[in-house]
Amino acid sequence: MALYPEFPAEDQRHHHEALMLAVQRVLQSGRFILGEEVKAFEAEFASFLGGGHAVGVASGTDAIELLLRAKEIGAGDGVVVPALAPSAVAAAVRRAGARVVLGDVEDEILTLCPQSLREVLKRQRGIKAVLAVHLYGHPCDWKALEEVCEGHGVLLIEDASQAHGSRFEQKAVGTLGKASVWSFYPTKNLGALGDAGVVWTSEAGLAEKLRCLREYGWRQRHLSELPGINSRLDEMQAAMLRVKLPSLSAQIAKRRELASRYLSRLRGLRLPVVREGCEHAFHQFVIRSEHRDGLQAHLKHRGVPSAVLYPAALHQQPAFACVESFPVAEKAVREVLSLPLHPYLSELAIEAVCAAVEEFHP
Numbered sequence: 367m368a369l370y371p372e373f374p375a376e377d378q379r380h381h382h383e384a385l386m387l388a389v390q391r392v393l394q395s396g397r398f399i400l401g402e403e404v405k406a407f408e409a410e411f412a413s414f415l416g417g418g419h420a421v422g423v424a425s426g427t428d429a430i431e432l433l434l435r436a437k438e439i440g441a442g443d444g445v446v447v448p449a450l451a452p453s454a455v456a457a458a459v460r461r462a463g464a465r466v467v468l469g470d471v472e473d474e475i476l477t478l479c480p481q482s483l484r485e486v487l488k489r490q491r492g493i494k495a496v497l498a499v500h501l502y503g504h505p506c507d508w509k510a511l512e513e514v515c516e517g518h519g520v521l522l523i524e525d526a527s528q529a530h531g532s533r534f535e536q537k538a539v540g541t542l543g544k545a546s547v548w549s550f551y552p553t554k555n556l557g558a559l560g561d562a563g564v565v566w567t568s569e570a571g572l573a574e575k576l577r578c579l580r581e582y583g584w585r586q587r588h589l590s591e592l593p594g595i596n597s598r599l600d601e602m603q604a605a606m607l608r609v610k611l612p613s614l615s616a617q618i619a620k621r622r623e624l625a626s627r628y629l630s631r632l633r634g635l636r637l638p639v640v641r642e643g644c645e646h647a648f649h650q651f652v653i654r655s656e657h658r659d660g661l662q663a664h665l666k667h668r669g670v671p672s673a674v675l676y677p678a679a680l681h682q683q684p685a686f687a688c689v690e691s692f693p694v695a696e697k698a699v700r701e702v703l704s705l706p707l708h709p710y711l712s713e714l715a716i717e718a719v720c721a722a723v724e725e726f727h728p
């Protein structure tokens with residue numbers, strides 16, 4: 367096996383037989399959309415989170431759009447998004463018809479900064495929701511964000527797409543508020559073999575509305591009661607996710623074990639912090655260096671893969687450009703570097719990464 371196998375491919379190899387059986391099961395069922403597999407996965411994923419309702423949709427981006435639509439947040443409304451986030455988050459807000467309003471992130475954990483949010487809510491009218499992204503798998507400062515939102519009539523939504531398996535004060539992230547959104551893009555901690563997503567909610571009525579909105583607004587076939595869209599989780603992807611879900615907890619434990627090796631071994635860099643009361647799922651292991659580009663080039667030369675998530679803050683991207691600046695996010699995009707981390711990496715691989723990092727002298 368290669369020293370640095372890629373996560374989705376290796377995970378697929380690991381589960382190969384079970385996946386093939388699941389494919390056959392779907393083929394034999396003759397049902398490909400919103401059938402028993404989707405129903406079962408929704409129940410199993412909700413149970414993994416400790417309860418509530420999971421509504422399967424076609425992607426994480428759609429999960430955001432559908433949740434905003436279900437809460438009737440759209441034209442003229444503002445939705446706060448952290449300036450350091452995947453562009454999918456801002457794109458989904460736009461798709462719902464709402465306005466993207468950016469806030470800066472906290473320097474320590476790079477999630478939405480409560481103080482920055484406070485200022486945004488003071489300054490801007492018409493904010494209806496806040497999307498708190500648990501970036502890289504570290505829970506955002508949920509309590510502080512909740513406190514800021516209190517009294518503003520703003521819906522605080524968790525985007526847990528990078529945080530399957532993270533916990534905040536012993537509670538699964540995604541269940542900290544009333545609703546959360548999830549992506550199962552193949553590289554996520556729990557990944558499908560294509561696109562897939564979920565909206566989770568503690569409210570049965572909201573779940574029912576989401577089920578209606580994900581399929582043309584139908585409550586009854588061919589009768590659109592609400593202005594819905596087509597964003598259904600398909601049977602094949604649900605079946606793939608059902609194969610993988612039972613090993614998620616063990617995979618997160620392995621990610622944590624490998625992350626603690628990095629943390630005890632690496633010196634002279636800014637390493638990821640795990641705040642008290644938080645359990646990090648280490649979707650990404652992100653270090654920070656003022657010499658990031660040189661370090662990345664050096665690692666590449668040594669055959670060590672790495673990635674920059676994200677190369678630009680949202681306001682630095684033409685589609686979301688605005689006049690404001692977000693200094694913490696701007697500094698972060700110059701410094702962040704993801705080192706290899708997933709459950710199929712060997713200790714030898716982690717050791718080789720650390721040795722290559724140590725060799726780098728800017």
Ligand SMILES: Cc1ncc(COP(=O)(O)O)c(C=O)c1O
Pocket residue numbers: 425426427428452454455499525526527528548549550551561562563
């Ligand atoms: C935090 C976050 N939100 C939303 C998304 C969008 O998910 P998808 O790619 O499934 O549409 C992603 C995935 O890239 C993500 O990481």
